[in-house]
Every structure is written in structure tokens, then in C-alpha cells.
Amino acid sequence: MSKIIVRGGQRLSGRVRIHGAKNAVLPIIAASILGTEGESVIHDAPPLDDVIVINQVLESLGVEIEYKDETIRVNARNIRTCEASYELVRKMRASFLVMGPLLARMGQARISLPGGCAIGTRPIDQHLKGFEAMGAEIELGQGFIEARVSGRLKGAKVYLDVASVGATENIMMAAALAEGTTTIENAAKEPEIVDLANYLNAMGAKIRGAGTGLIRIDGVEKLVGAVHTVIPDRIEAGTYMIAAAITGSDLYIDGAIGDHLRPVISKMQEMGVHVEEDENGLRVFTDKPLRAVDVKTLPYPGFPTDMQSQMMALLLTADGTSIVTETVFENRFMHVEQMSNMNAQIKVDGRSAVISGGSRLQGAKVCATDLRAGAALILAALVADGETEITGTHHIDRGYVDITAKLRQLGASIERLPVEVADYEPSEESISIFAAAPSLA
Numbered sequence: 001m002s003k004i005i006v007r008g009g010q011r012l013s014g015r016v017r018i019h020g021a022k023n024a025v026l027p028i029i030a031a032s033i034l035g036t037e038g039e040s041v042i043h044d045a046p047p048l049d050d051v052i053v054i055n056q057v058l059e060s061l062g063v064e065i066e067y068k069d070e071t072i073r074v075n076a077r078n079i080r081t082c083e084a085s086y087e088l089v090r091k092m093r094a095s096f097l098v099m100g101p102l103l104a105r106m107g108q109a110r111i112s113l114p115g116g117c118a119i120g121t122r123p124i125d126q127h128l129k130g131f132e133a134m135g136a137e138i139e140l141g142q143g144f145i146e147a148r149v150s151g152r153l154k155g156a157k158v159y160l161d162v163a164s165v166g167a168t169e170n171i172m173m174a175a176a177l178a179e180g181t182t183t184i185e186n187a188a189k190e191p192e193i194v195d196l197a198n199y200l201n202a203m204g205a206k207i208r209g210a211g212t213g214l215i216r217i218d219g220v221e222k223l224v225g226a227v228h229t230v231i232p233d234r235i236e237a238g239t240y241m242i243a244a245a246i247t248g249s250d251l252y253i254d255g256a257i258g259d260h261l262r263p264v265i266s267k268m269q270e271m272g273v274h275v276e277e278d279e280n281g282l283r284v285f286t287d288k289p290l291r292a293v294d295v296k297t298l299p300y301p302g303f304p305t306d307m308q309s310q311m312m313a314l315l316l317t318a319d320g321t322s323i324v325t326e327t328v329f330e331n332r333f334m335h336v337e338q339m340s341n342m343n344a345q346i347k348v349d350g351r352s353a354v355i356s357g358g359s360r361l362q363g364a365k366v367c368a369t370d371l372r373a374g375a376a377l378i379l380a381a382l383v384a385d386g387e388t389e390i391t392g393t394h395h396i397d398r399g400y401v402d403i404t405a406k407l408r409q410l411g412a413s414i415e416r417l418p419v420e421v422a423d424y425e426p427s428e429e430s431i432s433i434f435a436a437a438p439s440l441a
């Protein structure tokens with residue numbers, strides 16, 4: 001266990017390299033299960049705890065994985081079991097993404113319930129609705145979800161009640177090997193969906209419309225290993241864009257794709273931040289005090305919920321009052337209490353938070369309650385007076401490669417220290433993102 005110590009007040013400068021996207025590589029690794037022949041080679045796989053966990057899930061199924069220098073080689077010719085254990089699935093919700101590929105290839109899958117998490121209940125009803133529409137029988141019991149189909153899954157018309165990223169991915173992977181055509185209406189449009197579809201198509205799938213609300217998948221009989229390079233992480237890029245703006249610095253975000261970050265760029269420009277785009281990345285800098293703006297999270301291409309807490313950190317430094325409305329997850333304001341310990345002036349009213357900008361942030365002892373909350377606390381700490389100590393760093397390690405080293409190299413005063421178990425409050429278990437009861441509703 002470790003804690004991160006930040007001493008605020010340093011200007012940053014230079015360039016920071018953006019790693020491959022966590023939320024793209026996880027479904028891509030899950031999809032590699034579908035390759036009955038050949039090897040998949042996945043480049044730019046970021047060295048993150050979540051990537052290690054999904055690799056372990058695949059290995060537990062009998063898939064051979066080699067992970068070296070940000071490249072993963074997958075040989076999925078032999079699947080030994082169709083059951084993903086509680087021990088692994090509890091570590092990471094996205095493990096549930098192996099359900100679609102296993103069901104399509106093996107005709108059965110038994111996965112531990114992924115459960116809710118700190119940011120909301122996170123049901124999986126839309127995933128299951130899609131599998132059922134394709135002919136699967138679903139049984140729930142003893143903390144497991146079991147899905148079976150005799151013969152192949154059948155193509156079906158699936159309308160998603162919510163444009164769920166995970167359900168779109170799981171159904172798309174299952175449909176790739178189904179008999180006949182599947183359409184997903186009200187599909188999620190995130191760039192990570194497009195990246196997954198590109199990988200599946202390289203494996204031999206026939207998917208059209210990924211990135212729009214209507215995806216059409218003509219099922220094929222066989223998929224084979226393929227070579228793929230994962231897209232850059234737009235949320236990691238957005239986090240460093242805010243690091244530049246909050247510290248009044250000038251940074252080059254190497255590898256960021258402007259098109260994937262349109263809502264973040266627009267909001268930051270509305271605040272008075274300068275963003276210059278070229279083919280290799282983005283330059284972000286400020287030359288005047290920032291203005292307050294209102295932000296509402298929405299599915300892509302709306303403002304990403306995964307950038308909400310970092311944006312809130314930036315709004316704390318703006319002139320005036322901002323309102324942030326979270327519409328994607330019902331409980332994603334846990335950073336507010338931690339930020340309040342740093343003298344942030346924020347009032348939460350249901351799904352909205354009213355942020356009074358301009359009060360000086362003070363260093364404090366705070367806890368990362370989830371991944372992006374942790375990133376936002378680091379950002380706030382970069383401009384706080386004095387020292388901030390952040391625990392709960394295992395959440396941050398799920399989604400940011402070497403965040404302390406990257407920020408230090410840009411000029412931040414930041415270090416990671418080991419933490420004595422006795423000093424660690426609240427306990428890792430009690431803030432576990434998997435603590436809440438599972439929900440299917």
C-alpha cells in the first residue's frame with residue numbers, strides 16, 4: 001500500500017506521453033477469446049492493474065498470455081473452463097466482458113456477479129437482455145450468472161434502454177460469432193466501441209456502424225487472432241490537460257486525439273484555456289484567469305463522466321460559480337467530501353454540484369474513493385497551499401500509468417511513499433469499489 005504526497009504551487013512544463021486506453025484494451029483482451037486460430041498481438045496495452053487482472057481472468061480460462069513492453073500476445077486456441085471466479089471478477093467489474101465471447105464461442109459461461117461499485121449500482125440487465133434476445137438462457141444463483149445456448153447464438157434485434165458502453169461491447173462480441181445478423185439500437189458511441197469493432201473486424205468479424213447509435217453485426221463462423229494497436233487514453237489525456245490548466249502551465253499532451261476529446265476541449269476553451277491541436281497531440285496553456293462554466297455529463301459525444309471530478313477540480317480555481325450535473329452514474333460525487341477537506345466550496349444537491357470558485361485550496365489528508373476521484377485530488381493538490389497526502393492509491397493505479405513519475409517529470413513536487421497498515425484509513429476493504437451489493441435491476 002502506498003500514499004501520494006503532493007506539495008502544491010509548482011508550474012509544469014514539457015510534454016507527457018499518453019498511454020493506450022484502459023477502457024479500450026479491456027474489451028479487446030476479452031474479445032481475443034473469440035480467436036480459435038492464430039495469435040492476437042495487441043500493441044500499446046498500458047501497464048495498469050486492470051490489464052493485469054483481465055489477463056489473469058483469461059489465463060484462468062486456459063488462454064495463453066504473454067505481456068511484455070506494452071504488447072500482449074494472446075493464444076486462445078484452447079479454452080479449459082467457461083467459469084470466471086469470484087476472486088478475479090471481484091477485483092474488476094470489466095471482467096464481466098468475457099461473458100459475451102465465452103457464450104458465443106463455447107455456448108456457455110459462468111461468471112461471478114460483478115456487483116455495484118462506489119460510483120453507482122451499475123446493473124447488467126442490458127447485457128443479459130441482449131444475450132437472451134440471441135437465444136441464451138440465463139440463470140442467476142449463488143453469486144453467479146450462468147448463460148447457456150444450445151448450438152450457436154442467433155442474430156437478433158437488440159434495443160438498449162440505456163446506451164451502455166459495456167452492454168454494447170458484450171453484445172457486439174457475442175454477435176460477431178452468432179448465426180445471422182444482429183442490430184444494436186441505441187448503441188453506445190464511445191471511441192472505445194469503435195476500437196473494439198476495428199479489432200473484431202481484423203479478426204474476421206463483419207461489423208458496421210460502430211461509433212453510431214445503430215450497429216449491425218453479420219455473424220461469421222470463425223474468428224482468428226489479429227494484430228491491433230489500442231487507441232490513446234482520452235481520459236488520461238484529459239486529466240493531463242487539466243493539470244496544465246489548473247497550474248497555469250503550458251503542456252504538450254503527446255498522443256492525445258482531439259476528436260475523442262471534443263467536449264472536454266470545448267468546455268476548457270469556454271473557461272478561457274487555450275488548446276492547440278496538431279496531428280501528434282494537443283498543446284494546452286492559459287494566459288488569464290479562468291471563467292466558471294456549467295458542465296453536464298452525458299454518454300459520448302457528451303462530456304465524459306470519467307472527466308467529471310477532474311473538471312470539478314479545475315472549476316474550483318475559476319472565477320465565479322459553476323454547476324456540474326452528473327447524469328450517467330447516480331453516486332459520482334464522492335470526491336466532493338474529500339475536496340471539502342481541502343477548503344473547496346462545493347454544495348451537492350441531488351445530481352448537481354454547485355462549485356464556488358476562487359477560494360484557495362489547502363493541502364490536507366484525503367482519500368481516493370475511486371479512480372477518477374483520486375486523479376481529481378492529485379490535480380487539486382497541485383495548486384493547494386502546502387502538502388496533500390492521498391491514500392487509496394490502488395484506485396488510481398487502475399487507470400493511470402506512472403502518474404507520479406509523469407507529473408514529477410513535468411515539474412510537480414509529487415512522490416509516492418509506502419504506508420503503514422495501521423495508518424491507513426479507511427481500510428482498503430471498506431472503500432473497495434466492489435463493496436456495494438450486486439444489482440441486476
Ligand SMILES: CC(=O)N[C@H]1[C@@H](OP(=O)(O)OP(=O)(O)OC[C@H]2O[C@@H](n3ccc(=O)[nH]c3=O)[C@H](O)[C@@H]2O)O[C@H](CO)[C@@H](O)[C@@H]1O
Binds near residue numbers: 023123164167330
Ligand atoms: C471499462 C469501461 O469501459 N468502463 C467505462 C464504461 O463503464 P460501463 O460499461 O460499466 O458503463 P455503462 O455505459 O454500461 O453505464 C452507463 C449507465 O448505464 C447503466 N446501465 C449499464 C448497463 C446495464 O446493463 N444497465 C444499466 O442501467 C449504468 O448503471 C450507468 O448508469 O462506461 C462508463 C460510462 O462512460 C465509464 O464511466 C467507464 O469508465
Ligand SMILES: C=C(OP(=O)(O)O)C(=O)O
Binds near residue numbers: 023094306371372399
Ligand atoms: C469508472 C471507470 O472504470 P470502470 O468502469 O472500470 O470502473 C473509469 O475508468 O473511470
